[in-house]
Amino acid sequence: MSSEARFVSTEMAITIHGLGKCYHMYEKPFHRLLQGLNRRRRYARDFWALRNLDLQIRRGETFGIIGRNGSGKSTLLQMIAGTLTPTEGSVSVNGKVAALLELGSGFNPDFTGRENVYLNAAILGLTRPQVEERLQSILSFADIGDFIDQPVRSYSSGMVVRLAFSVIAHVDADILIVDEALSVGDAFFSQKCMRFLREFQKKGTLLFVSHDAAAVTSLCDRAIWLDAGQLRLEGDSKAVVEMYMAQQHAKGREALAGEAVAVRGAASARGSAVADDERDCRSALLAEHDLATRFSVFHFDPDATGIEFGTGAAAIKQVELLDDRLHALTVVEGGEIVRLRIAVELKSDLDGLIFGFYLKDRLGQRLFGDNTLLATIADGSVSGRMGEELVAEFRFRMPTMPSGSYLFDVAVASGTQDDHTQHHWVHDALEIKASDLTMRHGLIGIPMLDISISKAQVQ
Numbered sequence: 001m002s003s004e005a006r007f008v009s010t011e012m013a014i015t016i017h018g019l020g021k022c023y024h025m026y027e028k029p030f031h032r033l034l035q036g037l038n039r040r041r042r043y044a045r046d047f048w049a050l051r052n053l054d055l056q057i058r059r060g061e062t063f064g065i066i067g068r069n070g071s072g073k074s075t076l077l078q079m080i081a082g083t084l085t086p087t088e089g090s091v092s093v094n095g096k097v098a099a100l101l102e103l104g105s106g107f108n109p110d111f112t113g114r115e116n117v118y119l120n121a122a123i124l125g126l127t128r129p130q131v132e133e134r135l136q137s138i139l140s141f142a143d144i145g146d147f148i149d150q151p152v153r154s155y156s157s158g159m160v161v162r163l164a165f166s167v168i169a170h171v172d173a174d175i176l177i178v179d180e181a182l183s184v185g186d187a188f189f190s191q192k193c194m195r196f197l198r199e200f201q202k203k204g205t206l207l208f209v210s211h212d213a214a215a216v217t218s219l220c221d222r223a224i225w226l227d228a229g230q231l232r233l234e235g236d237s238k239a240v241v242e243m244y245m246a247q248q249h250a251k252g253r254e255a256l257a258g259e260a261v262a263v264r265g266a267a268s269a270r271g272s273a274v275a276d277d278e279r280d281c282r283s284a285l286l287a288e289h290d291l292a293t294r295f296s297v298f299h300f301d302p303d304a305t306g307i308e309f310g311t312g313a314a315a316i317k318q319v320e321l322l323d324d325r326l327h328a329l330t331v332v333e334g335g336e337i338v339r340l341r342i343a344v345e346l347k348s349d350l351d352g353l354i355f356g357f358y359l360k361d362r363l364g365q366r367l368f369g370d371n372t373l374l375a376t377i378a379d380g381s382v383s384g385r386m387g388e389e390l391v392a393e394f395r396f397r398m399p400t401m402p403s404g405s406y407l408f409d410v411a412v413a414s415g416t417q418d419d420h421t422q423h424h425w426v427h428d429a430l431e432i433k434a435s436d437l438t439m440r441h442g443l444i445g446i447p448m449l450d451i452s453i454s455k456a457q458v459q
Contacts, residue, residue, distance in 0.1 A: 013059045013175055013205040014080060018089035020051040021075050049075040050229045053089070062206040064216040064223035064237050066244050071226040073209050077101060077177050080207065095174025095205065098124050100164055109153035113144065113163050116152055120164070124171040134170045141192070142166035162189055169196050176200055179209040213241045217364035238364035239307075242427050246309040249422060297321050297329050298431040306407070306427030313350060314412045314423035317389070318343040319430045324395075334400035334434075334445070342392045344412045344424070346384045353382040354420060355392035358409040367406070367444055370394060373417055400445035403434045 024044035026032050031043035050072035057063045065073050078084035079091050081099040106123060107116045117138055121131045131138075139148055142162045147155060155163075168176065178197070197219065200206060208219055216223060220237040225244045233240050300319040321329045322339040329338065342355055356371030372382070372392055384390050411425040 011058060012056050012092075013061070013094055014055070014057040014207075015092040016053055016055040016080075016089070019053040019055075019076070019079065019086055019091060020088040021049045021072075021079065021084065022051075022087040023047045023049060048229050050079075050226075051088075053231055055224065055231075055234070057205060057207070059094070059205055060201075060203075061222065062201050062208065062220045064220035064240075065207065065209045065226065066211075066213075066216060066223060066241060067226035067232075068248070070228075072229040073226055074101065074179060075229075076226070077179050077207065077209065080175075081177055093175065096125060096172070097175045097177065098168040098171050098173035099177035099179070100161075100168050101177065101179045107152050107160065107164065110151055112151055113142075113148040113155070113159075114139075116163065117148075117167055120167045121171060124168065124173070126171055138166045138170050141169060143189075158189070165193055173204060175205045175207070177207045180211070213245055214365050217241050238362075241364060242307050246307050246425070246427075249425075250309060297331065298433070300430050305429050308424065308426050310411075310422045310424040312423065313346070313348040313414075313421075314353075315345050315347060316342060316410055316412060316424050316426050316429070317345050319408065319410050319426075321430065321432070334398055336398055337395065338398045340394040340396075340408065340410075342394075342410050342412070343389060344392070345389050346386055349383075349385050350414045350423070351381055351383045352414045352416065352420075353384060353390065354413045354415070355390075356411050356413070357394060360407050360409060361401075361443065362405045362407075365443070367401075368399075369409075370396075401434050401443070406432050406434065408432075 023046075024035075025047045026035070026044050035041075035043045053076070065076065067073050075084065077099065078101060079086050080093060081097055081101065082093075083099075083101075106120050108119065111119065117135065118128065118131055121138075122128070126134075142148070142165075144155075144159050144162055147159060148163075152160065152163075176197075197206060197208075201219070206219070208216065210216055217238045222235065223237040223240040224231055225233040225240050233243055302317070318341070320341045322341055323329055324337045324339065326339070340357060342357070344355070354371055354373050356369065356373075358366045358369035360366050382390075407428040408430040409425065409427050410429045411422060413420045413422045413425075415421055
């Protein structure tokens with residue numbers, strides 16, 4: 001921790017200035033020895049795992065860090081945790097830090113799980129009486145049974161994560177760092193960890209690293225995208241993740257098939273393109289009717305969407321939500337049949353066309369979606385010639401959802417399920433807003449056909 005920590009505002013949990021970490025890379029092992037013997041000549045080249053990073057993370061904030069393997073994420077977390085010394089710059093931390101970094105870091109493989117609990121907890125600042133007081137709770141959370149008294153070298157990767165996470169969950173940390181650990185454990189333990197993290201968010205600062213885009217957008221307030229040791233983007237977690245995913249798709253297609261994929265749009269929250277008076281009119285209409293869910297539907301505006309990417313061989317020109325009689329909807333009741341219509345203009349001759357969509361909540365979590373691929377396989381490949389306009393329609397029953405904003409992502413691609421090219425993907429193409437509170441539990445509600453209570457007959 002930097003000596004500058006005492007000068008940092010107490011509103012900031014972490015302050016980073018000009019941070020960098022450089023490693024010396026030697027072509028051959030004996031060059032390291034020669035470097036020690038001859039200081040006048042350089043046998044190594046410099047590799048900057050991270051450089052020129054400035055960042056501030058507020059107290060109580062949940063902060064995401066995304067990037068490809070080798071982008072500098074783990075290096076950054078280790079310097080924040082104090083297990084790695086910066087080459088340049090400073091890291092100032094206000095509060096007690098607990099970190100779950102590399103798998104099994106801090107554990108002695110020859111010690112039993114119980115012995116490692118005492119060792120790891122002591123490293124994180126707990127006294128022996130404090131560990132003994134919390135031991136049963138730690139073991140219960142880890143839930144690895146009799147393996148607790150076996151050497152850690154005999155543990156599976158999931159068991160190591162269980163024990164490590166259980167320890168950091170009981171050390172009363174102010175700042176918690178979690179690096180890709182939840183991807184190793186089983187589904188039940190992952191859910192237990194997520195419940196703990198959501199409780200921790202109410203009182204502490206969380207740094208979360210994951211390749212799971214949905215987890216980052218769901219948990220995190222803000223995020224950064226690291227690329228080759230450099231800061232590429234910082235901001236709202238949903239916007240940063242969507243820009244990152246779009247760029248990764250573009251790079252992947254270019255590397256795999258040599259196809260150029262352009263990414264357009266600003267990584268920032270999109271304001272609705274609907275005028276205030278139009279909103280007021282719809283609000284008045286909603287007030288007059290006793291609608292089940294009360295969805296307001298806002299029109300597609302190609303100049304006011306989220307991030308877009310694709311080859312440009314096809315362009316999405318219109319996105320509409322219609323009723324079953326093909327009338328454009330401005331207000332939707334949950335439970336009725338609707339049609340999502342996507343109109344696309346082809347800029348090139350294309351075969352194997354696929355149309356698809358997702359509906360997301362305000363955090364970017366995908367609630368449901370579909371594409372035309374299965375229908376294409378059944379009916380033969382869908383093709384089109386340059387200049388033609390194709391229209392895809394998805395007919396479904398609108399679910400009920402909690403109040404808030406929901407956004408449709410729409411896309412047109414070509415190829416197969418395993419190998420396809422995105423020609424135009426539009427984030428946040430169409431917005432619907434649920435303004436009622438009738439649906440209270442979960443992400444999506446389903447219409448109850450019948451609810452009854454009866455007493456069982458006593459035999």
